[in-house]
Amino acid sequence: MLLSHLFSQTQRELPADIEIASHQLLLRAGFIRPLGTGIFSYLPLAQRSLNKIATIMREEMNAIGGQEICMPIVHPAEVWQRTGRWQSVGTEMGRFKDKSNHDMVLAMTHEEVVADLTHQLIHSYRQLPQLIYHIQTKWRDDPRPRGGLIRVREFTMLDSYSLDRDEEGLEKQYQAHYQAYFRIFQRCELPVVAIQSDVGMMGGKLAHEFIYLTPVGEDNIFFCQNCSYAANRQVAKFKKDVPQIQTPLPLERVSTPNITTIESLTQFLKIPKSKTAKAVFYMASFLPNTKHQERLVFAILRGDMEINETKLMNALQATDLRPASEEEILHSGAVPGYASPVGLKNILVIVDDLIPNCPNLVAGANEEGFHLLNVNYGRDFTADFVADIACAYDGAPCENCGKPLFSQRGVEVGNIFKLGTRYSEFNDCTFTDEDGKEKLVIMGSYGIGLGRLLACIAEEHHDEKGLCWPASVTPYSIYLILIDTKDKLLKEKTLALYQKLISLGLDVLYDDREESPGVKFNDADLIGLPVRITLSKRSLDAGGAELKSRHSDEKTFVPLDQVALRVLELLNYQI
Numbered sequence: 001m002l003l004s005h006l007f008s009q010t011q012r013e014l015p016a017d018i019e020i021a022s023h024q025l026l027l028r029a030g031f032i033r034p035l036g037t038g039i040f041s042y043l044p045l046a047q048r049s050l051n052k053i054a055t056i057m058r059e060e061m062n063a064i065g066g067q068e069i070c071m072p073i074v075h076p077a078e079v080w081q082r083t084g085r086w087q088s089v090g091t092e093m094g095r096f097k098d099k100s101n102h103d104m105v106l107a108m109t110h111e112e113v114v115a116d117l118t119h120q121l122i123h124s125y126r127q128l129p130q131l132i133y134h135i136q137t138k139w140r141d142d143p144r145p146r147g148g149l150i151r152v153r154e155f156t157m158l159d160s161y162s163l164d165r166d167e168e169g170l171e172k173q174y175q176a177h178y179q180a181y182f183r184i185f186q187r188c189e190l191p192v193v194a195i196q197s198d199v200g201m202m203g204g205k206l207a208h209e210f211i212y213l214t215p216v217g218e219d220n221i222f223f224c225q226n227c228s229y230a231a232n233r234q235v236a237k238f239k240k241d242v243p244q245i246q247t248p249l250p251l252e253r254v255s256t257p258n259i260t261t262i263e264s265l266t267q268f269l270k271i272p273k274s275k276t277a278k279a280v281f282y283m284a285s286f287l288p289n290t291k292h293q294e295r296l297v298f299a300i301l302r303g304d305m306e307i308n309e310t311k312l313m314n315a316l317q318a319t320d321l322r323p324a325s326e327e328e329i330l331h332s333g334a335v336p337g338y339a340s341p342v343g344l345k346n347i348l349v350i351v352d353d354l355i356p357n358c359p360n361l362v363a364g365a366n367e368e369g370f371h372l373l374n375v376n377y378g379r380d381f382t383a384d385f386v387a388d389i390a391c392a393y394d395g396a397p398c399e400n401c402g403k404p405l406f407s408q409r410g411v412e413v414g415n416i417f418k419l420g421t422r423y424s425e426f427n428d429c430t431f432t433d434e435d436g437k438e439k440l441v442i443m444g445s446y447g448i449g450l451g452r453l454l455a456c457i458a459e460e461h462h463d464e465k466g467l468c469w470p471a472s473v474t475p476y477s478i479y480l481i482l483i484d485t486k487d488k489l490l491k492e493k494t495l496a497l498y499q500k501l502i503s504l505g506l507d508v509l510y511d512d513r514e515e516s517p518g519v520k521f522n523d524a525d526l527i528g529l530p531v532r533i534t535l536s537k538r539s540l541d542a543g544g545a546e547l548k549s550r551h552s553d554e555k556t557f558v559p560l561d562q563v564a565l566r567v568l569e570l571l572n573y574q575i
Contacts, residue, residue, distance in 0.1 A: 001044075001476065003511040003523075006030075008043045010523050020216045022458035023148030025467050029527045031475075038145025038153035040451070045527065048475035048507075050156070050450050054135050056187050056472065057158045057448065064176040066133045066160055071113045073137050077103035079112040083426045088285075088319035094139045106139040111419065111445055114161040115427035118441055122163060125433045128441070129169050133160030135450070147216060149455035150411060156451060162444035165433065170418060170442045174206075177416050177446045181210055184448065185413070189470035190457050192413060195221055196231040210414035210448075212456045217410040222392050226403035234310035237388060238396035238405060243274075246359040249374040251342075256371045260337030262303040265371065269362060276303030277355065277363040277375060279339040281324035284316055284348070296324055296332050298341060300383070301352035301390050302361075308391040315350060315387035338364035340372060341381040350385040351377065413456055414448040467528030468550050471571050476509040478567060479529040481520050483536035485512065494535045497545065497563060504564055506571075525550070531567055 008030035018024050026032045031046035042050060058068065077095070080086035086093075086105070094106030107113075114132070122128065135158050145151050162173035178194065185192045190212055197209040209232060211221055220233035231237070259265050266273050280299045297316065299307055313321050329336050332347050340363045341349050355361075356377040363375040375381070395404045423429070424440040433439050454473075461468045471477065478501060482494040494510075501508045509529060511520050517536075524532050534546040542557040547566060558566050 001509050003509055004513050006044060006509070008045055010526055018148075020147045020150065020459070021462055022150070022216075022455045025462055025526070025528075026148060026455065026458055029467055032149065038142060038151070040149065040152065040154075042451075045475040046454065049454055049469070049473050052473045052475075053188060053450055053453060054158070056184055057135065057450075060180045060184050060187075061131075061133050061158070061160060064131065064173075064180050065129075066131045068134060069132050070134050071107075071110050071117075071136060073107045073139075075105045075107055075113060077105055079116055079427075080105050083112055083115070083423055085112070090320060092141045092143070094141055107136070108138055108140045109445075109447070110134075110136070110159060111161070111423050111443070112427075114163075114443070115423040115429055118163055118424070118429040118443075119427045122429065122431050122441055125165050125431055128163055128165045128431065129173060130163040131160060131173060132163075133158060146218075147455070149451040150216070151218070152451060155449050157447050157449050159445065159447040161446070164442045164444075165431065165439065167442065170420070170444055174416060174418055174444055177444070178208065181414050181416070181446070181448065185210065185453075187472050188453065188457055189472065190413070190453065190460055193221070193230060193410075196235055197412075197415065206418040208416050209412045211410035212413050212460070213408050213410045214456070214459055215409055216459060219410050219412055220407050221410050222396075222405045222407050224398040224401060224403055224405055227398060227401045229398050229400050229405075231392075233392060233407070234308070236392035236405070237399045238390075238392045239399050239402055240354045240390070241274075241397075242354065242357045243359065248376040248379055249360050251375065251380060252373040253365055253370055254373055255369060256338075257369045259369075259371070265362065266303070269371075271362065273304035274302055274358075275360070275362060277301075277340075277358075277361040278303045278305070278307075279334075279341075279364060280307050281329050281334070281336075281339070282309075282312070282321045283324050283328060284313070284318040285320040286316075286318055295348050296328055297321075297348045297350060298332075298334065298339070298344065299350050299352075299389060300341060300355055300363075302354055302358060305352065305354075305390040306393070308389055311387070312350065312389045315385055315389060316348070333366060335364065335366050335368055338366060338368055338370060340364040340366045340375070341383070342366070342372060342375060344381075348385075349381070349383040350387065350389065351383040352389045353386050354390070355383075356386060411452065411456055411459075413453050415446070417445045419443040419445050462528070465522075466526035469528045469530060471530050474507075474528075474530055476507040476529050477531060477571055478506055478508045479524045479527065479532045480508050480510045481517075481524060481532065481534040482510070482512055483517050483520075483534065485514050487537065490535060490537065490540065493540070493560065497533070497535065497560060500564055501567070504568070506564075506567065531570055533563065533567070 010030050011028045032040045142153050164170045192210045194208050197207045222236040223230050259268050282297045283294050284297045286293045326336050360374040363372050365372045421440040429441040430438045498510050532548045539546045544559040545563050547558050548555045
């Protein structure tokens with residue numbers, strides 16, 4: 001490709017609010033351009049890299065038995081209504097009506113469509129197992145797009161779906177994806193870790209995320225310094241310090257004027273936070289009979305801990321949570337700042353699983369200016385749910401070995417889910433087994449975002465000059481520079497080398513522009529192709545062409561008839 005003909009342009013200046021390196025560099029190097037918030041056009045350089053990533057994905061998916069298909073971006077709402085996700089998914093779902101006034105959905109994932117296909121096509125155990133995949137566009141109206149391609153609204157994903165007759169088959173396909181995903185990331189030269197994660201809107205019973213650890217990530221990942229424990233903050237567990245057994249003391253009402261926080265309460269009573277009960281109110285949405293219902297939830301945990309909303313929502317089996325308003329709290333009979341589960345009725349109460357083992361806590365009295373001493377679970381109040389709803393924290397004891405946990409930030413670049421029969425049940429996805437009985441197909445779902453993966457590769461592989469693409473996903477392998485475009489002989493020799501390299505199957509970006517050497521060298525570093533070849537009067541006088549790897553400052557002069565061989569050696573070394 002002649003750079004003078006490339007549908008792209010490098011930039012020197014960018015808006016000041018762009019902070020993430022990958023976002024800056026992909027814009028400056030002419031890989032992407034924004035169209036709207038969280039919506040990008042992928043220019044030729046980016047598209048070539050994405051195509052190489054997609055090729056790697058196809059090779060690895062085919063190697064584990066995958067069959068590529070293509071499913072629609074636009075879905076009739078009925079398929080989402082059958083599974084309940086039309087009702088449970090919030091405003092991030094793209095909903096619209098067609099000309100016939102039918103409700104429609106822009107695809108945010110394809111479990112419903114796979115289930116519909118399975119219902120139509122799978123009838124016998126002889127047709128199982130199956131593994132299908134596609135690389136397709138998705139839409140999620142994320143309220144907080146950020147970081148360029150790290151978090152967008154329109155994106156392309158590899159997503160695959162396994163269909164099995166039993167749990168053993170699902171486990172086999174789950175492990176096959178687990179290993180295949182590591183191979184994909186390894187071939188893209190992106191270091192990742194696999195961690196336990198929340199199943200979220202996908203449902204099912206088990207999930208893992210593949211995380212690229214980086215300070216620019218939004219996910220908090222907890223690791224054990226001693227054992228192999230690793231989990232997303234959403235589901236991370238830790239060993240809780242259970243207090244010594246104490247005799248329950250009599251309930252006592254004490255005056256606590258203007259004391260409305262855990263901090264002020266502990267200072268006023270001169271007690272540790274671990275002796276208090278923290279009250280948090282939410283309005284939770286549920287879907288009985290496929291209709292939204294909201295209920296006030298009173299969550300209680302020890303005062304030295306923070307609530308984990310993901311754990312809370314999972315324990316309640318709620319579809320959504322929002323903080324309760326002061327008016328909603330007062331309507332229940334509780335008093336904000338002095339709330340207590342003691343004496344409340346007709347309210348959904350959930351306590352952290354440590355609370356029943358914490359005697360003689362201080363809690364609110366549901367009366368302004370007063371608290372209760374010696375509140376005991378079981379004697380003074382009970383809960384509708386008892387579950388782990390506390391957030392892990394740095395230094396918390398590991399659930400497995402007791403050693404301190406530590407957290408790092410990261411970006412989720414892939415995920416795998418054991419869906420089980422979550423979608424089969426709603427779509428009557430049954431098959432006849434060997435014994436003649438009808439059974440539900442067991443599903444798994446697996447995905448990697450291509451644009452986010454590209455951004456993370458750029459985040460991992462860059463320096464102060466620009467991008468440094470791995471050979472496996474670089475848009476072009478070689479950046480060929482002609483220094484003096486007006487020197488006819490030099491131009492002829494450069495063109496001849498360009499054509500020879502292409503004849504050998506190498507990808508070459510030929511900078512034939514009438515620009516200064518400084519501009520060309522800067523753009524070569526910015527775009528970040530693995531090998532730079534420069535032809536100039538100086539290089540010819542030195543014996544041929546100047547070769548330089550993007551990963552090194554060393555420059556060598558190579559005879560023109562040996563350039564192709566040296567480039568092949570250099571690229572093979574980098575692969």
